[in-house]
Amino acid sequence: MERSAWPKNLSSSGKRTIQDLLHGQNPTKKLADLFDTHSQTSNDTGQPLFAGHMVVNVLGSFSNTLSLSSSDQSDEVLQVRSNACVRSEVSEGSESINTPLPRKTSNTQIRLDQNLIDGGHSRRTSDQKSILDRKLPVWSRQSLMEVATAISEDRAEVAWQILTRMSAIPPNPIVKYSERKLMEYMLSALKSRVSPVDNPPPVAELFTKDHLLSAQSLCNLSPCFKLGFEAANLAILEALLEQPSTNKLHVIDFDIGLGGQYRDLLRALSTRQAGNQSTLKITTLADIFNGEERLRMVGDRLSKLAADMGVRLVFNIVSQKLSELSRDSLGCEADEVLAVNLAFKLYRMPDESVSVENPRDELLRRVKGLAPRVVMLVEQEMNGNTAPFKVRIGEALAYYGALLQSIQSKPWTVESERARAEKGLSRKLGNSVACEGRDRVERCEVFGKWRARMEMAGFELKPLGQHVVKSMKEMVGKYLEHAVKEENGGVCMGCGGRTLTVASAWH
Structure with missing residues (x-):
């Protein structure tokens, strides 16, 4: 954008933000084109995927933009892991090339998920990270089903990490009461399943x-x-x-x-x-x-x-x-x-x-x-x-969800009778x-x-x-x-x- 076309009331920091965004367009487009070329060819692209410098350029322009636009607010915390790197695979060889990203030293830090850095091309060998990185509502039936899947596949550590994440965050207050109780009871039941010594399940009760x-x-x-x-x-x-x-x-x-x-x-x-x-x-x-x-x-x-x-x-x-x-x-x-x-x-x-x-x-x-x-x-x-x-x-999720709705x-x-019935349901579940x-x-x-x-x-x-x-x-x-x-x-x-x-x- 030419300076003569800028609005008169645009601040200097705003102008710098626009310039940085425009500056980031070119390396961003190059990076996207390179990934597309690499993913669409079946075997050898003709060149290894050296994308590290372009990622740094893109992140740099976004970092400058964020720091300018948030200068009047508290620091953003979007952190790049200090050991994050761009990992590329050469199709005819077995080696992968890791290009480290420079660590940010400014107050504004950028958190970049490993999925973005990998560009979707590296193949994970750990199902644990795949589950934990999934963008699910923390308190949801789908998250509980992820725990059930992990338990069924004898991956207790994965199940426990998901349960720990759920326990650390309170339920959404806008969710109706019966659904919150269902999540609470199922979370407790799955903890007992994974760690029965620390969370004894109800039997004699x-x-x-x-x-x-x-x-x-x-x-x-x-x-x-x-x-x-x-x-x-x-x-x-x-x-x-x-x-x-x-x-x-x-x-x-x-x-x-x-x-x-x-x-x-x-x-x-x-x-x-x-x-x-x-x-x-x-x-x-x-x-x-x-x-x-x-x-x-x-x-x-x-x-x-x-x-x-x-x-x-x-x-x-x-x-x-x-x-x-x-x-x-x-x-x-x-x-x-x-x-x-x-x-x-x-x-x-x-x-x-x-x-x-x-x-x-x-x-x-x-x-x-x-x-x-x-x-x-x-x-x-x-x-x-x-x-x-x-x-x-x-x-159990479908049945007890409807049953909690029923009561x-x-x-x-009388609230005491409802609480007594709900306690019984929690033991049954x-x-x-x-x-x-x-x-x-x-x-x-x-x-x-x-x-x-x-x-x-x-x-x-x-x-x-x-x-x-x-x-x-x-x-x-x-x-x-x-x-x-x-x-x-x-x-x-x-x-x-x-x-x-x-x-x-x-x-």
């Missing part, structure tokens, strides 16, 4: 009273879990109606929890008995984690509620091995409708991938031998059992991601796999009545972003387009 309370809070807050139990109750009542000659219902529950499902079942029986008192017998099994004392407390609470509602309740606690289960040992009678409730039970039982005893299939075989009128299966819809580790991480659907919830073998308690499957397993055990799918589906759709209507649909013989409950739980009936 999944069998504590605190986690039991968390599970109850989760069922209270997430419509998908609540609807799963409601579907089980409706199918059990439907089986009772199929035998109008009796008003005795016997439910065998292998994991009764705090008994919340049966409070709703008692209410339903109370409204249907029409002068003829109904009898509900509940048989539950005690084990090392579900002790008789706790189960007795659950039975006492339910007995009091049943008395208030005018329903006769018989609550039995049985301590037996799976191999000892029979109709006689469980107190089954000929004049009662027998139902088995497997709501959120099977996924916590080891299968053939964990144990040669395969308790999961053993339980199904024993249940089949009881000849129940209906068996209710309610499970979380997530491919988290035998899937490869990287697939499990992707599934945010009731803004009037942590165990699913960080543990293997018997320590991995969380082993969810998708409905297709449950269906195959049930059929192999001799069960047949029992379609749920239309009134069951209709009732559930009416219930979910008041919850934003939640939906109920029928699919492949099961009733699916989901949030944000993701199925979270599936209920199905079998006989």
